[in-house]
Amino acid sequence: MKNFFIGSVVCLLLIGCAINVSPSAFFYQDVERKPVDTTKLHAAIQKDKASAGITRVEVRNTHGLMLRGVAVSYPEPIVNVVFFPDNRMSISENNSVIHRLGKLPANLLWLDYQGVGASDKSLKLSINEIKQDALTQFDYVKSTFDSNLPIVVHGRGIGSYFASYVAANRQIDALVLDGAFNNISDLIANMIPGFSNSLTNMKLHDEVHSMQIAPILRHYEGPLWLVVGDKDKITPYPISQQLLENAASSQKYITVVPGATHNATLKSEYALSEYRRFLSRLSQ
Structure with a gap:
Protein backbone atom coordinates (compact mmCIF):
# COMPACT_ATOMS: atom_id res chain seq x y z
CA MET A 1 0.00 0.00 0.00
CA LYS A 2 2.71 2.45 1.00
CA ASN A 3 4.94 2.12 -2.09
CA PHE A 4 2.00 2.44 -4.47
CA PHE A 5 0.77 5.72 -3.04
CA ILE A 6 4.24 7.24 -2.61
CA GLY A 7 4.93 6.57 -6.27
CA SER A 8 1.77 8.42 -7.21
CA VAL A 9 2.43 11.60 -5.29
CA VAL A 10 6.17 12.01 -4.74
CA CYS A 11 6.56 14.34 -7.74
CA LEU A 12 3.77 16.52 -6.40
CA LEU A 13 5.48 16.74 -3.04
CA LEU A 14 8.70 17.88 -4.65
CA ILE A 15 7.10 20.80 -6.47
CA GLY A 16 4.67 21.67 -3.70
CA CYS A 17 1.46 21.63 -5.71
CA ALA A 18 -1.94 20.24 -4.74
CA ILE A 19 -2.57 16.53 -4.40
CA ASN A 20 -6.01 15.50 -5.61
CA VAL A 21 -6.64 12.24 -3.81
CA SER A 22 -9.26 10.49 -5.90
CA PRO A 23 -10.35 6.89 -5.24
CA SER A 24 -8.19 5.67 -8.13
CA ALA A 25 -5.14 7.58 -6.86
CA PHE A 26 -5.46 6.13 -3.39
CA PHE A 27 -6.98 2.67 -3.78
CA TYR A 28 -4.76 0.17 -5.60
CA GLN A 29 -6.00 -1.56 -8.76
CA ASP A 30 -4.24 -4.30 -10.74
CA VAL A 31 -3.66 -3.78 -14.46
CA GLU A 32 -5.14 -7.17 -15.33
CA ARG A 33 -7.11 -9.87 -13.58
CA LYS A 34 -5.25 -12.97 -12.38
CA PRO A 35 -6.69 -16.33 -11.24
CA VAL A 36 -6.78 -17.14 -7.54
CA LEU A 67 -15.91 -10.87 -6.92
CA ARG A 68 -13.65 -13.89 -6.54
CA GLY A 69 -11.95 -15.39 -3.55
CA VAL A 70 -11.83 -18.37 -1.22
CA ALA A 71 -13.87 -19.86 1.58
CA VAL A 72 -11.73 -21.93 3.93
CA SER A 73 -13.02 -24.21 6.67
CA TYR A 74 -10.91 -25.64 9.48
CA PRO A 75 -11.90 -28.59 11.68
CA GLU A 76 -14.16 -27.79 14.66
CA PRO A 77 -14.41 -24.04 13.95
CA ILE A 78 -15.47 -21.71 16.74
CA VAL A 79 -16.18 -18.67 14.57
CA ASN A 80 -16.97 -17.46 11.06
CA VAL A 81 -14.59 -14.69 9.93
CA VAL A 82 -15.35 -12.19 7.16
CA PHE A 83 -11.93 -10.79 6.22
CA PHE A 84 -11.26 -7.43 4.56
CA PRO A 85 -7.58 -7.04 3.63
CA ASP A 86 -5.29 -4.05 3.39
CA ASN A 87 -4.72 -2.03 0.22
CA ARG A 88 -2.63 -3.89 -2.40
CA MET A 89 -3.25 -7.19 -0.61
CA SER A 90 -4.53 -9.78 -3.07
CA ILE A 91 -5.43 -13.30 -2.00
CA SER A 92 -2.92 -14.98 -4.32
CA GLU A 93 0.04 -13.11 -2.85
CA ASN A 94 -1.04 -13.16 0.79
CA ASN A 95 -3.15 -16.23 1.42
CA SER A 96 -0.84 -17.67 4.07
CA VAL A 97 -2.65 -15.13 6.29
CA ILE A 98 -5.74 -17.31 5.97
CA HIS A 99 -4.00 -20.22 7.67
CA ARG A 100 -3.02 -18.08 10.65
CA LEU A 101 -6.63 -17.04 11.18
CA GLY A 102 -7.86 -20.52 10.38
CA LYS A 103 -5.95 -21.86 13.36
CA LEU A 104 -8.32 -20.03 15.72
CA PRO A 105 -9.99 -22.38 14.40
CA ALA A 106 -12.35 -20.64 11.98
CA ASN A 107 -14.32 -20.65 8.78
CA LEU A 108 -13.13 -17.71 6.71
CA LEU A 109 -14.23 -15.84 3.59
CA TRP A 110 -11.88 -13.50 1.73
CA LEU A 111 -12.86 -11.94 -1.59
CA ASP A 112 -10.46 -9.79 -3.59
CA TYR A 113 -11.65 -6.18 -3.86
CA GLN A 114 -12.99 -5.27 -7.29
CA GLY A 115 -10.06 -4.52 -9.59
CA VAL A 116 -7.66 -6.46 -7.38
CA GLY A 117 -6.31 -9.96 -7.95
CA ALA A 118 -8.98 -12.29 -9.32
CA SER A 119 -12.01 -9.97 -9.09
CA ASP A 120 -13.56 -8.06 -12.00
CA LYS A 121 -12.68 -4.41 -12.48
CA SER A 122 -15.09 -1.51 -12.80
CA LEU A 123 -14.62 1.08 -15.54
CA LYS A 124 -14.52 3.74 -12.81
CA LEU A 125 -13.39 2.92 -9.29
CA SER A 126 -15.82 3.92 -6.57
CA ILE A 127 -15.23 3.58 -2.82
CA ASN A 128 -19.00 3.56 -2.37
CA GLU A 129 -19.23 0.49 -4.61
CA ILE A 130 -16.55 -1.28 -2.58
CA LYS A 131 -18.55 -0.50 0.55
CA GLN A 132 -21.55 -2.20 -1.02
CA ASP A 133 -19.32 -5.13 -1.98
CA ALA A 134 -18.40 -5.45 1.70
CA LEU A 135 -22.07 -5.84 2.59
CA THR A 136 -22.48 -8.39 -0.21
CA GLN A 137 -19.56 -10.39 1.19
CA PHE A 138 -21.03 -10.36 4.69
CA ASP A 139 -24.45 -11.39 3.41
CA TYR A 140 -22.86 -14.33 1.60
CA VAL A 141 -21.30 -15.57 4.84
CA LYS A 142 -24.54 -14.99 6.73
CA SER A 143 -26.49 -17.13 4.28
CA THR A 144 -23.88 -19.81 3.54
CA PHE A 145 -21.68 -20.48 6.57
CA ASP A 146 -22.64 -22.34 9.77
CA SER A 147 -25.35 -20.16 11.33
CA ASN A 148 -24.66 -21.59 14.79
CA LEU A 149 -21.29 -19.84 14.93
CA PRO A 150 -20.70 -16.14 15.67
CA ILE A 151 -19.70 -13.94 12.74
CA VAL A 152 -16.64 -11.77 13.30
CA VAL A 153 -15.87 -9.03 10.79
CA HIS A 154 -12.10 -8.50 10.62
CA GLY A 155 -10.53 -5.53 8.85
CA ARG A 156 -6.81 -5.26 8.15
CA GLY A 157 -5.34 -1.78 7.45
CA ILE A 158 -7.58 -0.14 4.83
CA GLY A 159 -9.94 -3.07 5.33
CA SER A 160 -10.62 -1.80 8.86
CA TYR A 161 -12.82 0.89 7.31
CA PHE A 162 -14.85 -1.57 5.24
CA ALA A 163 -15.21 -3.84 8.27
CA SER A 164 -16.46 -0.89 10.30
CA TYR A 165 -18.90 0.01 7.54
CA VAL A 166 -20.34 -3.51 7.68
CA ALA A 167 -20.64 -3.20 11.47
CA ALA A 168 -22.67 -0.01 10.98
CA ASN A 169 -25.05 -1.61 8.47
CA ARG A 170 -25.42 -5.24 9.52
CA GLN A 171 -25.99 -7.17 12.73
CA ILE A 172 -22.59 -8.69 13.49
CA ASP A 173 -21.32 -10.58 16.51
CA ALA A 174 -17.96 -8.83 16.84
CA LEU A 175 -15.62 -6.40 15.09
CA VAL A 176 -11.82 -6.76 14.83
CA LEU A 177 -9.74 -3.80 13.64
CA ASP A 178 -6.15 -4.75 12.82
CA GLY A 179 -3.75 -1.87 12.19
CA ALA A 180 -6.68 0.55 11.95
CA PHE A 181 -6.54 4.16 10.79
CA ASN A 182 -8.92 7.01 11.62
CA ASN A 183 -8.91 9.21 8.51
CA ILE A 184 -7.13 9.23 5.17
CA SER A 185 -5.26 12.51 5.66
CA ASP A 186 -3.43 11.20 8.73
CA LEU A 187 -2.83 7.85 7.04
CA ILE A 188 -1.20 9.49 4.02
CA ALA A 189 0.93 11.71 6.27
CA ASN A 190 2.23 8.62 8.08
CA MET A 191 2.93 6.78 4.81
CA ILE A 192 5.04 9.59 3.34
CA PRO A 193 8.12 10.59 5.38
CA GLY A 194 8.55 14.33 5.63
CA PHE A 195 5.05 15.04 4.39
CA SER A 196 4.00 18.61 5.19
CA ASN A 197 0.69 20.33 4.63
CA SER A 198 2.61 23.60 4.49
CA LEU A 199 4.17 22.39 1.21
CA THR A 200 1.22 20.55 -0.23
CA ASN A 201 -2.49 21.19 -0.28
CA MET A 202 -4.25 17.83 -0.07
CA LYS A 203 -7.68 17.68 -1.69
CA LEU A 204 -9.60 14.54 -0.83
CA HIS A 205 -12.37 13.29 -3.08
CA ASP A 206 -15.65 13.10 -1.14
CA GLU A 207 -15.63 9.29 -1.18
CA VAL A 208 -12.08 9.21 0.17
CA HIS A 209 -12.78 11.89 2.78
CA SER A 210 -15.72 9.83 4.07
CA MET A 211 -13.40 6.94 5.01
CA GLN A 212 -13.40 7.73 8.72
CA ILE A 213 -13.73 5.07 11.39
CA ALA A 214 -14.21 7.04 14.61
CA PRO A 215 -17.71 8.32 13.68
CA ILE A 216 -18.81 4.73 13.10
CA LEU A 217 -17.39 3.45 16.38
CA ARG A 218 -19.20 6.18 18.31
CA HIS A 219 -22.39 4.31 17.47
CA TYR A 220 -21.12 0.73 17.48
CA GLU A 221 -22.06 -1.04 20.71
CA GLY A 222 -21.01 -4.62 19.94
CA PRO A 223 -17.81 -6.42 21.01
CA LEU A 224 -14.70 -4.72 19.63
CA TRP A 225 -11.04 -5.75 19.56
CA LEU A 226 -8.25 -3.55 18.23
CA VAL A 227 -4.81 -5.03 17.56
CA VAL A 228 -1.75 -3.01 16.58
CA GLY A 229 2.00 -3.61 16.38
CA ASP A 230 4.22 -1.57 18.67
CA LYS A 231 6.53 -0.96 15.67
CA ASP A 232 3.69 0.19 13.40
CA LYS A 233 4.59 3.59 11.95
CA ILE A 234 1.75 3.76 9.43
CA THR A 235 -1.12 3.26 11.90
CA PRO A 236 0.65 3.64 15.25
CA TYR A 237 -0.76 2.67 18.63
CA PRO A 238 -2.16 6.13 19.60
CA ILE A 239 -4.62 5.87 16.68
CA SER A 240 -6.04 2.56 17.91
CA GLN A 241 -6.10 3.88 21.47
CA GLN A 242 -8.11 6.92 20.38
CA LEU A 243 -10.51 4.73 18.39
CA LEU A 244 -10.98 2.56 21.48
CA GLU A 245 -11.84 5.61 23.57
CA ASN A 246 -14.31 6.82 20.94
CA ALA A 247 -16.11 3.49 20.69
CA ALA A 248 -19.53 3.21 22.32
CA SER A 249 -19.00 -0.49 23.02
CA SER A 250 -18.90 -1.66 26.62
CA GLN A 251 -16.97 -4.75 25.46
CA LYS A 252 -13.90 -3.18 23.91
CA TYR A 253 -10.31 -4.34 24.13
CA ILE A 254 -6.93 -3.49 22.67
CA THR A 255 -3.76 -5.53 22.19
CA VAL A 256 -0.33 -4.15 21.34
CA VAL A 257 1.84 -6.80 19.70
CA PRO A 258 5.52 -6.55 20.74
CA GLY A 259 7.94 -6.14 17.83
CA ALA A 260 5.24 -6.16 15.15
CA THR A 261 5.20 -3.71 12.24
CA HIS A 262 2.09 -2.62 10.34
CA ASN A 263 1.94 -5.78 8.22
CA ALA A 264 3.03 -8.32 10.83
CA THR A 265 0.46 -8.47 13.64
CA LEU A 266 -1.06 -11.77 12.49
CA LYS A 267 2.37 -13.42 12.34
CA SER A 268 2.52 -13.29 16.13
CA GLU A 269 1.42 -16.27 18.23
CA TYR A 270 0.74 -13.77 21.00
CA ALA A 271 -1.76 -11.95 18.76
CA LEU A 272 -3.52 -15.22 17.94
CA SER A 273 -3.75 -16.17 21.61
CA GLU A 274 -5.24 -12.73 22.32
CA TYR A 275 -7.66 -13.26 19.43
CA ARG A 276 -8.83 -16.52 20.99
CA ARG A 277 -9.22 -14.79 24.34
CA PHE A 278 -11.39 -12.13 22.71
CA LEU A 279 -13.54 -14.80 21.06
CA SER A 280 -13.97 -16.61 24.38
CA ARG A 281 -15.61 -13.48 25.77
CA LEU A 282 -18.32 -13.57 23.12
CA SER A 283 -20.06 -16.49 24.81
CA GLN A 284 -19.90 -15.01 28.31
Whole structure:
Protein backbone atom coordinates (compact mmCIF):
# COMPACT_ATOMS: atom_id res chain seq x y z
CA MET A 1 0.00 0.00 0.00
CA LYS A 2 2.71 2.45 1.00
CA ASN A 3 4.94 2.12 -2.09
CA PHE A 4 2.00 2.44 -4.47
CA PHE A 5 0.77 5.72 -3.04
CA ILE A 6 4.24 7.24 -2.61
CA GLY A 7 4.93 6.57 -6.27
CA SER A 8 1.77 8.42 -7.21
CA VAL A 9 2.43 11.60 -5.29
CA VAL A 10 6.17 12.01 -4.74
CA CYS A 11 6.56 14.34 -7.74
CA LEU A 12 3.77 16.52 -6.40
CA LEU A 13 5.48 16.74 -3.04
CA LEU A 14 8.70 17.88 -4.65
CA ILE A 15 7.10 20.80 -6.47
CA GLY A 16 4.67 21.67 -3.70
CA CYS A 17 1.46 21.63 -5.71
CA ALA A 18 -1.94 20.24 -4.74
CA ILE A 19 -2.57 16.53 -4.40
CA ASN A 20 -6.01 15.50 -5.61
CA VAL A 21 -6.64 12.24 -3.81
CA SER A 22 -9.26 10.49 -5.90
CA PRO A 23 -10.35 6.89 -5.24
CA SER A 24 -8.19 5.67 -8.13
CA ALA A 25 -5.14 7.58 -6.86
CA PHE A 26 -5.46 6.13 -3.39
CA PHE A 27 -6.98 2.67 -3.78
CA TYR A 28 -4.76 0.17 -5.60
CA GLN A 29 -6.00 -1.56 -8.76
CA ASP A 30 -4.24 -4.30 -10.74
CA VAL A 31 -3.66 -3.78 -14.46
CA GLU A 32 -5.14 -7.17 -15.33
CA ARG A 33 -7.11 -9.87 -13.58
CA LYS A 34 -5.25 -12.97 -12.38
CA PRO A 35 -6.69 -16.33 -11.24
CA VAL A 36 -6.78 -17.14 -7.54
CA ASP A 37 -3.61 -18.99 -6.56
CA THR A 38 -3.76 -20.83 -3.21
CA THR A 39 -0.22 -22.26 -3.35
CA LYS A 40 0.94 -20.38 -0.24
CA LEU A 41 -2.12 -21.46 1.70
CA HIS A 42 -1.60 -25.12 0.81
CA ALA A 43 2.07 -24.83 1.78
CA ALA A 44 1.23 -23.29 5.17
CA ILE A 45 -1.34 -26.01 5.88
CA GLN A 46 1.06 -28.79 4.91
CA LYS A 47 3.89 -27.30 6.97
CA ASP A 48 1.73 -27.52 10.09
CA LYS A 49 0.43 -30.97 9.07
CA ALA A 50 -3.06 -29.49 9.37
CA SER A 51 -6.20 -29.94 7.30
CA ALA A 52 -8.68 -27.49 5.82
CA GLY A 53 -11.39 -27.39 3.18
CA ILE A 54 -10.67 -24.81 0.48
CA THR A 55 -13.42 -23.67 -1.88
CA ARG A 56 -13.01 -21.08 -4.63
CA VAL A 57 -15.91 -18.64 -4.47
CA GLU A 58 -17.52 -16.30 -6.99
CA VAL A 59 -20.03 -13.71 -5.77
CA ARG A 60 -21.70 -11.22 -8.13
CA ASN A 61 -21.99 -7.70 -6.72
CA THR A 62 -24.90 -5.28 -7.15
CA HIS A 63 -23.36 -3.84 -10.35
CA GLY A 64 -22.82 -7.20 -12.01
CA LEU A 65 -19.09 -7.52 -11.32
CA MET A 66 -17.81 -10.91 -10.19
CA LEU A 67 -15.91 -10.87 -6.92
CA ARG A 68 -13.65 -13.89 -6.54
CA GLY A 69 -11.95 -15.39 -3.55
CA VAL A 70 -11.83 -18.37 -1.22
CA ALA A 71 -13.87 -19.86 1.58
CA VAL A 72 -11.73 -21.93 3.93
CA SER A 73 -13.02 -24.21 6.67
CA TYR A 74 -10.91 -25.64 9.48
CA PRO A 75 -11.90 -28.59 11.68
CA GLU A 76 -14.16 -27.79 14.66
CA PRO A 77 -14.41 -24.04 13.95
CA ILE A 78 -15.47 -21.71 16.74
CA VAL A 79 -16.18 -18.67 14.57
CA ASN A 80 -16.97 -17.46 11.06
CA VAL A 81 -14.59 -14.69 9.93
CA VAL A 82 -15.35 -12.19 7.16
CA PHE A 83 -11.93 -10.79 6.22
CA PHE A 84 -11.26 -7.43 4.56
CA PRO A 85 -7.58 -7.04 3.63
CA ASP A 86 -5.29 -4.05 3.39
CA ASN A 87 -4.72 -2.03 0.22
CA ARG A 88 -2.63 -3.89 -2.40
CA MET A 89 -3.25 -7.19 -0.61
CA SER A 90 -4.53 -9.78 -3.07
CA ILE A 91 -5.43 -13.30 -2.00
CA SER A 92 -2.92 -14.98 -4.32
CA GLU A 93 0.04 -13.11 -2.85
CA ASN A 94 -1.04 -13.16 0.79
CA ASN A 95 -3.15 -16.23 1.42
CA SER A 96 -0.84 -17.67 4.07
CA VAL A 97 -2.65 -15.13 6.29
CA ILE A 98 -5.74 -17.31 5.97
CA HIS A 99 -4.00 -20.22 7.67
CA ARG A 100 -3.02 -18.08 10.65
CA LEU A 101 -6.63 -17.04 11.18
CA GLY A 102 -7.86 -20.52 10.38
CA LYS A 103 -5.95 -21.86 13.36
CA LEU A 104 -8.32 -20.03 15.72
CA PRO A 105 -9.99 -22.38 14.40
CA ALA A 106 -12.35 -20.64 11.98
CA ASN A 107 -14.32 -20.65 8.78
CA LEU A 108 -13.13 -17.71 6.71
CA LEU A 109 -14.23 -15.84 3.59
CA TRP A 110 -11.88 -13.50 1.73
CA LEU A 111 -12.86 -11.94 -1.59
CA ASP A 112 -10.46 -9.79 -3.59
CA TYR A 113 -11.65 -6.18 -3.86
CA GLN A 114 -12.99 -5.27 -7.29
CA GLY A 115 -10.06 -4.52 -9.59
CA VAL A 116 -7.66 -6.46 -7.38
CA GLY A 117 -6.31 -9.96 -7.95
CA ALA A 118 -8.98 -12.29 -9.32
CA SER A 119 -12.01 -9.97 -9.09
CA ASP A 120 -13.56 -8.06 -12.00
CA LYS A 121 -12.68 -4.41 -12.48
CA SER A 122 -15.09 -1.51 -12.80
CA LEU A 123 -14.62 1.08 -15.54
CA LYS A 124 -14.52 3.74 -12.81
CA LEU A 125 -13.39 2.92 -9.29
CA SER A 126 -15.82 3.92 -6.57
CA ILE A 127 -15.23 3.58 -2.82
CA ASN A 128 -19.00 3.56 -2.37
CA GLU A 129 -19.23 0.49 -4.61
CA ILE A 130 -16.55 -1.28 -2.58
CA LYS A 131 -18.55 -0.50 0.55
CA GLN A 132 -21.55 -2.20 -1.02
CA ASP A 133 -19.32 -5.13 -1.98
CA ALA A 134 -18.40 -5.45 1.70
CA LEU A 135 -22.07 -5.84 2.59
CA THR A 136 -22.48 -8.39 -0.21
CA GLN A 137 -19.56 -10.39 1.19
CA PHE A 138 -21.03 -10.36 4.69
CA ASP A 139 -24.45 -11.39 3.41
CA TYR A 140 -22.86 -14.33 1.60
CA VAL A 141 -21.30 -15.57 4.84
CA LYS A 142 -24.54 -14.99 6.73
CA SER A 143 -26.49 -17.13 4.28
CA THR A 144 -23.88 -19.81 3.54
CA PHE A 145 -21.68 -20.48 6.57
CA ASP A 146 -22.64 -22.34 9.77
CA SER A 147 -25.35 -20.16 11.33
CA ASN A 148 -24.66 -21.59 14.79
CA LEU A 149 -21.29 -19.84 14.93
CA PRO A 150 -20.70 -16.14 15.67
CA ILE A 151 -19.70 -13.94 12.74
CA VAL A 152 -16.64 -11.77 13.30
CA VAL A 153 -15.87 -9.03 10.79
CA HIS A 154 -12.10 -8.50 10.62
CA GLY A 155 -10.53 -5.53 8.85
CA ARG A 156 -6.81 -5.26 8.15
CA GLY A 157 -5.34 -1.78 7.45
CA ILE A 158 -7.58 -0.14 4.83
CA GLY A 159 -9.94 -3.07 5.33
CA SER A 160 -10.62 -1.80 8.86
CA TYR A 161 -12.82 0.89 7.31
CA PHE A 162 -14.85 -1.57 5.24
CA ALA A 163 -15.21 -3.84 8.27
CA SER A 164 -16.46 -0.89 10.30
CA TYR A 165 -18.90 0.01 7.54
CA VAL A 166 -20.34 -3.51 7.68
CA ALA A 167 -20.64 -3.20 11.47
CA ALA A 168 -22.67 -0.01 10.98
CA ASN A 169 -25.05 -1.61 8.47
CA ARG A 170 -25.42 -5.24 9.52
CA GLN A 171 -25.99 -7.17 12.73
CA ILE A 172 -22.59 -8.69 13.49
CA ASP A 173 -21.32 -10.58 16.51
CA ALA A 174 -17.96 -8.83 16.84
CA LEU A 175 -15.62 -6.40 15.09
CA VAL A 176 -11.82 -6.76 14.83
CA LEU A 177 -9.74 -3.80 13.64
CA ASP A 178 -6.15 -4.75 12.82
CA GLY A 179 -3.75 -1.87 12.19
CA ALA A 180 -6.68 0.55 11.95
CA PHE A 181 -6.54 4.16 10.79
CA ASN A 182 -8.92 7.01 11.62
CA ASN A 183 -8.91 9.21 8.51
CA ILE A 184 -7.13 9.23 5.17
CA SER A 185 -5.26 12.51 5.66
CA ASP A 186 -3.43 11.20 8.73
CA LEU A 187 -2.83 7.85 7.04
CA ILE A 188 -1.20 9.49 4.02
CA ALA A 189 0.93 11.71 6.27
CA ASN A 190 2.23 8.62 8.08
CA MET A 191 2.93 6.78 4.81
CA ILE A 192 5.04 9.59 3.34
CA PRO A 193 8.12 10.59 5.38
CA GLY A 194 8.55 14.33 5.63
CA PHE A 195 5.05 15.04 4.39
CA SER A 196 4.00 18.61 5.19
CA ASN A 197 0.69 20.33 4.63
CA SER A 198 2.61 23.60 4.49
CA LEU A 199 4.17 22.39 1.21
CA THR A 200 1.22 20.55 -0.23
CA ASN A 201 -2.49 21.19 -0.28
CA MET A 202 -4.25 17.83 -0.07
CA LYS A 203 -7.68 17.68 -1.69
CA LEU A 204 -9.60 14.54 -0.83
CA HIS A 205 -12.37 13.29 -3.08
CA ASP A 206 -15.65 13.10 -1.14
CA GLU A 207 -15.63 9.29 -1.18
CA VAL A 208 -12.08 9.21 0.17
CA HIS A 209 -12.78 11.89 2.78
CA SER A 210 -15.72 9.83 4.07
CA MET A 211 -13.40 6.94 5.01
CA GLN A 212 -13.40 7.73 8.72
CA ILE A 213 -13.73 5.07 11.39
CA ALA A 214 -14.21 7.04 14.61
CA PRO A 215 -17.71 8.32 13.68
CA ILE A 216 -18.81 4.73 13.10
CA LEU A 217 -17.39 3.45 16.38
CA ARG A 218 -19.20 6.18 18.31
CA HIS A 219 -22.39 4.31 17.47
CA TYR A 220 -21.12 0.73 17.48
CA GLU A 221 -22.06 -1.04 20.71
CA GLY A 222 -21.01 -4.62 19.94
CA PRO A 223 -17.81 -6.42 21.01
CA LEU A 224 -14.70 -4.72 19.63
CA TRP A 225 -11.04 -5.75 19.56
CA LEU A 226 -8.25 -3.55 18.23
CA VAL A 227 -4.81 -5.03 17.56
CA VAL A 228 -1.75 -3.01 16.58
CA GLY A 229 2.00 -3.61 16.38
CA ASP A 230 4.22 -1.57 18.67
CA LYS A 231 6.53 -0.96 15.67
CA ASP A 232 3.69 0.19 13.40
CA LYS A 233 4.59 3.59 11.95
CA ILE A 234 1.75 3.76 9.43
CA THR A 235 -1.12 3.26 11.90
CA PRO A 236 0.65 3.64 15.25
CA TYR A 237 -0.76 2.67 18.63
CA PRO A 238 -2.16 6.13 19.60
CA ILE A 239 -4.62 5.87 16.68
CA SER A 240 -6.04 2.56 17.91
CA GLN A 241 -6.10 3.88 21.47
CA GLN A 242 -8.11 6.92 20.38
CA LEU A 243 -10.51 4.73 18.39
CA LEU A 244 -10.98 2.56 21.48
CA GLU A 245 -11.84 5.61 23.57
CA ASN A 246 -14.31 6.82 20.94
CA ALA A 247 -16.11 3.49 20.69
CA ALA A 248 -19.53 3.21 22.32
CA SER A 249 -19.00 -0.49 23.02
CA SER A 250 -18.90 -1.66 26.62
CA GLN A 251 -16.97 -4.75 25.46
CA LYS A 252 -13.90 -3.18 23.91
CA TYR A 253 -10.31 -4.34 24.13
CA ILE A 254 -6.93 -3.49 22.67
CA THR A 255 -3.76 -5.53 22.19
CA VAL A 256 -0.33 -4.15 21.34
CA VAL A 257 1.84 -6.80 19.70
CA PRO A 258 5.52 -6.55 20.74
CA GLY A 259 7.94 -6.14 17.83
CA ALA A 260 5.24 -6.16 15.15
CA THR A 261 5.20 -3.71 12.24
CA HIS A 262 2.09 -2.62 10.34
CA ASN A 263 1.94 -5.78 8.22
CA ALA A 264 3.03 -8.32 10.83
CA THR A 265 0.46 -8.47 13.64
CA LEU A 266 -1.06 -11.77 12.49
CA LYS A 267 2.37 -13.42 12.34
CA SER A 268 2.52 -13.29 16.13
CA GLU A 269 1.42 -16.27 18.23
CA TYR A 270 0.74 -13.77 21.00
CA ALA A 271 -1.76 -11.95 18.76
CA LEU A 272 -3.52 -15.22 17.94
CA SER A 273 -3.75 -16.17 21.61
CA GLU A 274 -5.24 -12.73 22.32
CA TYR A 275 -7.66 -13.26 19.43
CA ARG A 276 -8.83 -16.52 20.99
CA ARG A 277 -9.22 -14.79 24.34
CA PHE A 278 -11.39 -12.13 22.71
CA LEU A 279 -13.54 -14.80 21.06
CA SER A 280 -13.97 -16.61 24.38
CA ARG A 281 -15.61 -13.48 25.77
CA LEU A 282 -18.32 -13.57 23.12
CA SER A 283 -20.06 -16.49 24.81
CA GLN A 284 -19.90 -15.01 28.31
